[in-house]
Amino acid sequence: MNCDWVQERLEEYAFGLLDGAEETTVSAHLPTCPTCQALLTDYQEILGLLPEAITAVKPTPVPDSLRAGIFTAIEQPTDTQSNSQPPWYRRLLLPVNGLNARRWRLATAVSLLLLLLSLGWGIQQNVILARERAQYNQILEFLERQELILEIIDSADTQKQYLQPVTNTPDAYGRLYARPDINTFILFAANLPEPPPDQGYQVWYGTNNEIEYGGPLDVNKNGFGLLIFNDNESGLTFDFAQVAIQPLDDLTTGSLVLLWERPKPN
């Protein structure tokens, strides 16, 4: 990949406007090229000054409660796995400002649920399901949507799609569960390598015209992860679902790991 190609796209990259493949290519080139990196740094410095400049000409009063909210939040204890979240049993109780609190609580709680189920996942699936149900009964009492989860995974109307590996993880796979009458979806993945400390798996879905963020896919030490997410519409109305590995502080870059695509009509 030559610098001319990259530099033609650096401005869009700085704005976060490049599409997946081009963005990944530029990201891969930058650590190898001081010239391109220096140019990007200049662009990022300029963009970093824009909010200050706009604030000067169009100031917006900051709520007095913002500072108090922040300093209260940073006092919350963090678990050892993620410094950005309180333990799951507190996340079930604490509101999450500005986000879909139910989805967040359920997604993180069920992700931890799967940590307890991971020992059985390497055995045959019918045995796994039986063990899962027993463990589900113990843990689901803490979850506010226990019946919904089981209804999605285990009903006659469930639509199941298979996510194929697209990178150097041929053993990884995923399943997407949907029901035509429910706007909650379940995606699980297995045999995923442990991500680097500054990266994580993220779930995206959508159509050719629109991409939606499903949420983070927390993976246990056995490479298993599960996410529950909501959409505005019920049933499998979207055309793809994917799992990507991305920097934790930059969801505009990364690599595709698993993908399901709706077959295109001939």
Next chain:
Amino acid sequence: MTNWSDLNDEQLVEHIVQRDRDAFGTVYERYVQSVYTLAIYIVGQREAEGAAQEVFVHLWRKAEQFEAQRGSFRSWFMALARNRLRDARRRLNYQEALLPPEEVEALLTAVDQANMRNDAHNDVLETTWHSQRRGAILQALQQLPANQRQVILLAYFGGYTQAAIATQLGWPLGTVKKRLRLGLQKLRSSLLNRDQVLDLARPIHADKEP
């Protein structure tokens, strides 16, 4: 006793990594207006406070990820803030950009008029480092052709994709891409020529070529 306001951003971050709340509070005071303004534009008034809170809490918990040799704290933190806000926007399932055309017009007008106000301000009051930097970036923005300035503000603050900008303004997509590129290139050229802003944005002890 440490006078935190005497420390630069990069020095404050080192203390934040050590979980110093006073250092964190100083950074908060320096950046809250910018972050909150950005949040207003990207996630809307209703969600701005919660989203801005999330940005600062993320800074508190991930301050060790800042690497001074890769650029200034400002550029790193504002990029982090914008990414977190755009992430929050996606989780809120916002289908359309939140910045309506009339808001863009108001923003462009404010930028256009800022130069005159800023000169008057500097005539009357101070010529501090911060006002010089703001004046430089504002003047650089004003010197851009209007169509390039419009695309840059829509892309950065409005949450517009280039395709959405093209639709909004009735321009071909290729024209939008070209104006975005040229606009940012001209900002860089203008600020390098002024020999101010890009140096002012960098850490004091950074050793880099402009």
